[in-house]
Amino acid sequence: MDLLTFTEFYENLTIVVGIIYILSAFLFIFAQRFLISVQGKFIDFDEKTLKKFLYGYLALFKVVFIVFVIGPYLALVMMS
Numbered sequence: 001m002d003l004l005t006f007t008e009f010y011e012n013l014t015i016v017v018g019i020i021y022i023l024s025a026f027l028f029i030f031a032q033r034f035l036i037s038v039q040g041k042f043i044d045f046d047e048k049t050l051k052k053f054l055y056g057y058l059a060l061f062k063v064v065f066i067v068f069v070i071g072p073y074l075a076l077v078m079m080s
Contacts, residue, residue, distance in 0.1 A: 003080050010073035017069050021061055028054055 036050045
């Protein structure tokens with residue numbers, strides 16, 4: 001595989017994962033009560049703890065997105 005193929009792959013990966021992150025963030029912002037009620041049925045935690053888990057999920061998702069998707073894509077763009 002050549003550099004152009006990897007660059008195109010990471011470009012598409014960045015778009016797809018970015019859309020998933022944005023949708024997750026909007027779902028958490030606008031449907032927070034719904035998410036907490038659904039998760040509350042499966043996990044017996046109070047609302048404050050579930051909010052912490054959801055914020056932790058978004059934070060971890062953002063870090064993984066930046067490190068493993070955007071970082072390699074930017075490196076490939078700079079190399080080409």
